[in-house]
Amino acid sequence: MxxxxxxxxxxxxxxxxxxxxQTLDHFNYKPESFTCFQQRYVINSKxxxxxxxSSPILVYFGAEESLDYDLFGIGIxxxxxxxxxxxxxxxxHRFYGKSIPCGxxxxxxxxxxxxxxxxxxxxxxxxxxxILHIKKxxxxxxxxxxxxxxxxxxxxxxxxRLKYPHVALGALASSAPILYFDELAPHVGYYAIVTKDFKExxxxxxxxxxxxxxxxxxxxxxxxxxxxxxxxxxxxxKLKRSFDLKDFLDSIYSEVAQYDHPPSYPLNIICRGIxxxxxxxxxxxxxxxxxxxxxxxxxxxxMNEFNRPNDETYIGWRWQTCSEMVMPIGHENNxxxxxxxxxxxxxxxxxxxxLFGVRPRPHWVTTYYGGHDLKLVLHRFASNIIFSNGLRxxxxxxxxxxxxxxxxxxxxxxxxxxxLDILPEKKSDPVWLIKQRKTxxxxxESWISKYYTDLIMFxxxxxxSS
Amino acid sequence: MxxxxxxxxxxxxxxxxxxxxQTLDHFNYKPESFTCFQQRYVINSKxxxxxxxSSPILVYFGAEESLDYDLFGIGIxxxxxxxxxxxxxxxxHRFYGKSIPCGxxxxxxxxxxxxxxxxxxxxxxxxxxxILHIKKxxxxxxxxxxxxxxxxxxxxxxxxRLKYPHVALGALASSAPILYFDELAPHVGYYAIVTKDFKExxxxxxxxxxxxxxxxxxxxxxxxxxxxxxxxxxxxxKLKRSFDLKDFLDSIYSEVAQYDHPPSYPLNIICRGIxxxxxxxxxxxxxxxxxxxxxxxxxxxxMNEFNRPNDETYIGWRWQTCSEMVMPIGHENNxxxxxxxxxxxxxxxxxxxxLFGVRPRPHWVTTYYGGHDLKLVLHRFASNIIFSNGLRxxxxxxxxxxxxxxxxxxxxxxxxxxxLDILPEKKSDPVWLIKQRKTxxxxxESWISKYYTDLIMFxxxxxxSS
Numbered sequence: 001m002x003x004x005x006x007x008x009x010x011x012x013x014x015x016x017x018x019x020x021x022q023t024l025d026h027f028n029y030k031p032e033s034f035t036c037f038q039q040r041y042v043i044n045s046k047x048x049x050x051x052x053x054s055s056p057i058l059v060y061f062g063a064e065e066s067l068d069y070d071l072f073g074i075g076i077x078x079x080x081x082x083x084x085x086x087x088x089x090x091x092x093h094r095f096y097g098k099s100i101p102c103g104x105x106x107x108x109x110x111x112x113x114x115x116x117x118x119x120x121x122x123x124x125x126x127x128x129x130x131i132l133h134i135k136k137x138x139x140x141x142x143x144x145x146x147x148x149x150x151x152x153x154x155x156x157x158x159x160x161r162l163k164y165p166h167v168a169l170g171a172l173a174s175s176a177p178i179l180y181f182d183e184l185a186p187h188v189g190y191y192a193i194v195t196k197d198f199k200e201x202x203x204x205x206x207x208x209x210x211x212x213x214x215x216x217x218x219x220x221x222x223x224x225x226x227x228x229x230x231x232x233x234x235x236x237x238k239l240k241r242s243f244d245l246k247d248f249l250d251s252i253y254s255e256v257a258q259y260d261h262p263p264s265y266p267l268n269i270i271c272r273g274i275x276x277x278x279x280x281x282x283x284x285x286x287x288x289x290x291x292x293x294x295x296x297x298x299x300x301x302x303m304n305e306f307n308r309p310n311d312e313t314y315i316g317w318r319w320q321t322c323s324e325m326v327m328p329i330g331h332e333n334n335x336x337x338x339x340x341x342x343x344x345x346x347x348x349x350x351x352x353x354x355l356f357g358v359r360p361r362p363h364w365v366t367t368y369y370g371g372h373d374l375k376l377v378l379h380r381f382a383s384n385i386i387f388s389n390g391l392r393x394x395x396x397x398x399x400x401x402x403x404x405x406x407x408x409x410x411x412x413x414x415x416x417x418x419x420l421d422i423l424p425e426k427k428s429d430p431v432w433l434i435k436q437r438k439t440x441x442x443x444x445e446s447w448i449s450k451y452y453t454d455l456i457m458f459x460x461x462x463x464x465s466s
Numbered sequence: 467m468x469x470x471x472x473x474x475x476x477x478x479x480x481x482x483x484x485x486x487x488q489t490l491d492h493f494n495y496k497p498e499s500f501t502c503f504q505q506r507y508v509i510n511s512k513x514x515x516x517x518x519x520s521s522p523i524l525v526y527f528g529a530e531e532s533l534d535y536d537l538f539g540i541g542i543x544x545x546x547x548x549x550x551x552x553x554x555x556x557x558x559h560r561f562y563g564k565s566i567p568c569g570x571x572x573x574x575x576x577x578x579x580x581x582x583x584x585x586x587x588x589x590x591x592x593x594x595x596x597i598l599h600i601k602k603x604x605x606x607x608x609x610x611x612x613x614x615x616x617x618x619x620x621x622x623x624x625x626x627r628l629k630y631p632h633v634a635l636g637a638l639a640s641s642a643p644i645l646y647f648d649e650l651a652p653h654v655g656y657y658a659i660v661t662k663d664f665k666e667x668x669x670x671x672x673x674x675x676x677x678x679x680x681x682x683x684x685x686x687x688x689x690x691x692x693x694x695x696x697x698x699x700x701x702x703x704k705l706k707r708s709f710d711l712k713d714f715l716d717s718i719y720s721e722v723a724q725y726d727h728p729p730s731y732p733l734n735i736i737c738r739g740i741x742x743x744x745x746x747x748x749x750x751x752x753x754x755x756x757x758x759x760x761x762x763x764x765x766x767x768x769m770n771e772f773n774r775p776n777d778e779t780y781i782g783w784r785w786q787t788c789s790e791m792v793m794p795i796g797h798e799n800n801x802x803x804x805x806x807x808x809x810x811x812x813x814x815x816x817x818x819x820x821l822f823g824v825r826p827r828p829h830w831v832t833t834y835y836g837g838h839d840l841k842l843v844l845h846r847f848a849s850n851i852i853f854s855n856g857l858r859x860x861x862x863x864x865x866x867x868x869x870x871x872x873x874x875x876x877x878x879x880x881x882x883x884x885x886l887d888i889l890p891e892k893k894s895d896p897v898w899l900i901k902q903r904k905t906x907x908x909x910x911e912s913w914i915s916k917y918y919t920d921l922i923m924f925x926x927x928x929x930x931s932s
Binding site: 025026112116118119121125163363368369371372377378383384 | 598
């Protein structure tokens with residue numbers, strides 16, 4: 001996969017490589033496992049101090065989207081490359097972007113034999129193979145590797161350090177909800193934080209939203225209710241059911257809470273819209289004012305904005321959640337601003353079976369990666385993982401928010417949202433975000449510094465013997 | 467798999483269970499992965515202190531043979547069950563014994579689609595699933611699990627602690643040559659130790675063996691040479707090539723060195739045979755006297771004694787070495803008592819490809835489990851692994867013989883051979899073996915004691931949160 005139009009803007013690009021014949025199934029020895037999978041990764045060596053100085057390698061783990069977006073969206077690698085004299089590597093996750101096994105993304109996901117290889121364990125085995133390949137190619141045997149990822153990619157980074165400590169010295173797992181599995185975190189966690197974010201931003205905004213669902217139902221129940229709602233919310237197509245409107249609003253509120261980033265703070269924008277509507281505006285009018293404030297003054301609003309059946313992230317992640325990434329997210333709390341809609345595992349399993357013909361394995365993530373009694377298990381085992389979170393991020397409800405040991409640590413900010421720390425630095429960044437990043441970089445520096453000490457101590461001892 | 471004639475003698479047997487529908491492919495989501503694999507494991511709860519006391523669970527990891535043999539051959543579990551008040555669990559390795567996926571052992575190995583699932587990563591994932599299942603069934607959430615294995619099973623135990631620290635608190639890896647991969651250990655290591663064992667036992671025995679290979683070749687090169695050799699060595703069938711005789715002798719010497727156990731010490735027996743032949747006996751006569759001393763006075767000797775094409779261990783292990791367990795064992799050293807016959811990876815790969823149609827992956831073990839720079843990687847990561855070895859065991863050349871950290875430790879004896887420490891205790895055991903076992907049990911006790919302290923400290927904290 002030499003050259004790619006999408007990546008032309010990536011000016012520091014030294015090499016864009018493919019690993020010929022990436023192994024499709026790392027855990028099998030079937031002949032067909034070795035034929036049809038090329039994986040994309042990108043290397044930037046502009047800042048690298050070189051193998052002679054054992055300068056580090058920072059590796060970004062792609063997650064549920066094309067690598068094209070990450071190259072510009074992820075700032076922490078380029079922002080810190082000069083300081084670390086680091087070689088930068090970005091690896092695309094299998095089944096996304098250009099890293100599709102055996103044909104097109106659509107075909108791969110339609111094929112029951114191929115999509116079975118679409119798992120996190122296979123993905124991190126890919127990462128291990130590519131990193132070892134790059135270390136060999138760059139004669140960088142002694143260069144420490146730090147892996148970095150956000151959200152699902154952050155989970156992969158943490159799990160990678162646990163499973164492949166011989167490949168990565170440490171991991172920065174940003175906004176990684178590794179505890180949102182197998183009943184570890186309360187189902188309600190996600191929406192409880194969305195609710196809290198709104199309540200803290202504006203009590204009246206929160207109240208308006210909380211009351212709006214009944215109001216929507218009330219209007220919908222009228223004989224021409226769906227027409228009224230369609231007009232009130234300028235829907236591009238006439239609503240077929242009130243659920244679609246509620247789902248659209250739910251998605252907006254979740255999105256703004258999850259990505260409530262400085263300096264614009266989209267959650268504020270919505271609430272200013274809702275609260276700032278002319279005096280006397282009714283509840284649904286205020287809700288609509290919030291939509292307009294967030295999405296702009298459009299001629300109409302697409303209720304399917306957030307259900308993108310042609311979007312690879314949407315499709316791929318649906319497979320992943322229907323196989324192993326079973327996160328029991330629901331509205332259950334009385335204290336939520338959303339109507340109750342509990343997560344129902346059996347219903348979820350039935351839906352996934354009908355979609356893919358495969359039964360989800362909701363306990364596999366904790367079987368393979370752990371999660372139960374994390375502190376008990378890991379405080380004398382493992383090292384060098386940063387779990388970073390912003391407590392206003394709904395996914396922080398499944399995050400690790402307490403230090404597990406001296407070097408498996410939680411770095412969180414009260415005001416932060418989803419994955420803020422790995423985005424590019426900006427002049428407008430608030431102090432707490434600058435501080436969080438500084439803490440993380442300092443911790444990574446201390447890992448590398450200890451590693452160099454160890455390296456001198458153990459140098460030229462290629463194996464352990466008496 | 468309820469009930470089994472082979473296991474009737476196992477008097478302490480409480481339950482012999484099968485895990486219904488063990489997952490055939492843990493790393494895939496293909497529908498066919500869930501149908502045809504039942505796995506055998508055996509539980510002995512006679513000594514168990516019970517879940518209320520969080521008494522430990524000792525789990526023996528089956529390796530390349532039927533579990534039937536291990537139940538009697540492995541003493542360390544029953545010997546220590548009363549002391550630990552332990553629940554004992556023995557799990558059979560997939561593709562051996564009664565744990566054959568989708569049909570007979572022969573059929574499973576003939577089928578390229580099925581035998582692909584015959585890997586160590588799948589096997590330890592089986593072990594994780596079964597242990598978690600048992601802990602659930604016995605309400606033993608807080609019972610610490612110690613996994614134990616020998617040789618290949620010892621590698622699995624060590625790797626399991628590294629990959630599944632949330633399932634097993636610690637591992638005893640007996641005679642586990644985890645460094646015999648990917649050029650970590652010298653190819654010659656195995657036969658260098660066989661040679662050393664013979665030399666230390668009897669210089670004249672060693673010299674006789676060292677000279678015998680040329681002598682065999684000399685006789686074989688005569689016109690009726692193979693007949694002479696066949697008669698001299700009472701072969702059951704007339705030799706077709708001298709290689710078969712040399713291979714037979716090589717296997718005997720390797721076996722006696724590997725399993726040179728007290729009180730009989732078979733290596734001594736052979737050397738007493740060789741050295742004790744009547745004065746004037748020629749070299750080949752002495753070699754044959756060694757064979758008779760070791761194997762008994764038989765009417766004839768089967769040169770295929772050690773090549774058992776119908777033996778499941780032989781067949782299964784050949785697949786395993788031809789896929790991932792590529793151990794470069796050869797005769798290369800001038801200092802060996804064997805004729806030079808270096809390990810040739812390309813030749814090995816060609817042979818495996820012709821046998822199974824699949825290319826071995828000699829670097830996969832170190833990619834997945836690590837091995838390079840073990841001390842550098844693990845001294846700040848991981849905990850609670852004992853690597854036990856006897857230095858007279860040829861496989862100790864690929865073993866871990868140095869402490870890696872406070873709790874990842876090497877316990878070896880100068881005089882020990884293969885897996886002695888996990889065999890049943892005997893009155894005749896030498897002091898050094900008693901001491902090795904005592905050291906190991908003491909270390910395991912200390913892990914469990916620390917775990918109980920941690921358990922009290924973290925009790926009722928089901929997840930980490932601030």
